[in-house]
Amino acid sequence: MNFKHLHYFWVTAKAGGIVKAGEQLHITPQTLSGQIKLLEERLGRKLFRKSGRNLELTDDGRVALRYADDIFSLGQELEQALRARRAGGAQASEFRVGIEDALAKTVAYRLLEPSLHLPDPVRLICVEGQFSDLMAQLALHRIDLVLSDQPLTSRLSVKAYNHPLGSSSMSFYASPGLRQTLKAPFPACLNGAPMLVPGGTSSVRPQFEAWLTRHQLQPRVVGEFNDGALMKAFGREGGGIFLSPSVCEAETSEQYGVQIIGRSEEITENFYAISAERRITHPAVRAITRAAKGELFS
Numbered sequence: 001m002n003f004k005h006l007h008y009f010w011v012t013a014k015a016g017g018i019v020k021a022g023e024q025l026h027i028t029p030q031t032l033s034g035q036i037k038l039l040e041e042r043l044g045r046k047l048f049r050k051s052g053r054n055l056e057l058t059d060d061g062r063v064a065l066r067y068a069d070d071i072f073s074l075g076q077e078l079e080q081a082l083r084a085r086r087a088g089g090a091q092a093s094e095f096r097v098g099i100e101d102a103l104a105k106t107v108a109y110r111l112l113e114p115s116l117h118l119p120d121p122v123r124l125i126c127v128e129g130q131f132s133d134l135m136a137q138l139a140l141h142r143i144d145l146v147l148s149d150q151p152l153t154s155r156l157s158v159k160a161y162n163h164p165l166g167s168s169s170m171s172f173y174a175s176p177g178l179r180q181t182l183k184a185p186f187p188a189c190l191n192g193a194p195m196l197v198p199g200g201t202s203s204v205r206p207q208f209e210a211w212l213t214r215h216q217l218q219p220r221v222v223g224e225f226n227d228g229a230l231m232k233a234f235g236r237e238g239g240g241i242f243l244s245p246s247v248c249e250a251e252t253s254e255q256y257g258v259q260i261i262g263r264s265e266e267i268t269e270n271f272y273a274i275s276a277e278r279r280i281t282h283p284a285v286r287a288i289t290r291a292a293k294g295e296l297f298s
Contacts, residue, residue, distance in 0.1 A: 001039075002038070002042070003071075004035070005035050005036065005038055005039035006039060007068075007072065008021070008032055008039070009036050010068040010069075010072060012048075016054065043060075045060040045064075047060060047061035070140065093121075093123070095115060095123065095124050095284045096127065096142065096144050097124065097125070097143060097144065097145045097146070097147060099128050100147065100150075101226045101227050102149060102198055102201060102202040102226055102228055103228060104228050104248060106248040106252055106255065107168075108126075108147055111273075111296065112126075112147075112288065113291075114291040115284035118283055122284050131146075131201065132156060135152065135274075138158065138276060139159070139160070139276075145273055145285055145288075146160075146273070147273060148271075148272050148274060149202065149203045149269050149270060149271055150270075152274050159276065163272060163274070163275065163285075163289055164270065165292035165293065165296075166270075166292055167268045167269060168245035168246050168248075168268065168297065169245075169263060169268055170243045170244065170263070170264055171245070171249050171252075172186065172241055172243050172263070173242055173244060173256070173258040173260055174258060175236060175257070175258055177238050178240070181193075182261065189261065191218055192218070193219050193241055195221050195241050196221075196231050196234055196235055196239060196240040196242040197221055197224050198224075198226075198231070203269065204243070207267045214266075219241070222240050232258075235258055236258060243264075245269050246263055271292070273285060
């Protein structure tokens with residue numbers, strides 16, 4: 001694709017017509033029309049149709065305009081970033097990270113924290129969402145990295161690469177009041193006890209259900225959560241027992257005021273950084289992977 005032709009189309013769509021766009025671009029309407037026609041031939045789609053004396057976008061034209069908006073917005077960001085560097089400015093570059101809903105926020109913080117201490121500062125922008133939505137944003141280069149407890153597989157046609165960070169066993173937590181009602185030792189104390197469980201999209205959920213079956217345990221499931229932080233908030237108020245990665249036991253206990261009632265090495269949560277890079281070159285991503293493998297999950 002000739003991006004000069006795309007730029008002509010973009011300006012014309014924003015200006016609302018060939019004549020106004022030609023004045024802005026300092027080219028004749030005839031030349032501009034010819035350049036847009038070349039773009040339409042390249043795409044095999046009509047982008048404009050006549051409406052009286054004016055032009056209006058076709059359905060395909062509206063799709064093309066959304067992509068053009070993203071492309072030229074990124075171009076403007078690139079210019080601004082390089083101008084700031086040339087001027088010796090200390091403006092931090094943006095580092096956009098997608099965090100899967102089910103991922104424990106304490107783990108997410110521990111993973112991301114090294115990126116805040118780089119020689120060249122970054123401005124961290126975090127976006128939470130479901131795995132498939134975050135992958136779509138990664139494919140469109142709207143985010144730089146996705147943190148997840150599941151790897152990218154071929155079921156999603158996204159060109160990206162998994163960078164394993166490590167794994168953690170799981171700990172079980174309860175509010176002090178709820179813990180006092182538990183009579184048997186762990187894990188038998190789970191029988192009949194109120195339980196808060198991860199949603200069906202979590203990689204931990206099938207492991208947890210298989211673990212219950214092996215140990216012949218039957219807790220009373222009172223809530224299912226795709227958002228791990230919301231699950232812990234309910235647990236803090238005594239709504240039920242919940243499980244979370246053992247690697248952040250101290251932070252979880254302190255933040256939510258809950259107590260550990262037991263642990264299981266049979267249930268593990270794996271963590272991945274997913275990026276468009278096969279070989280990691282982004283300094284923030286390098287810092288995250290290095291700290292995860294060398295400190296957090298060592």
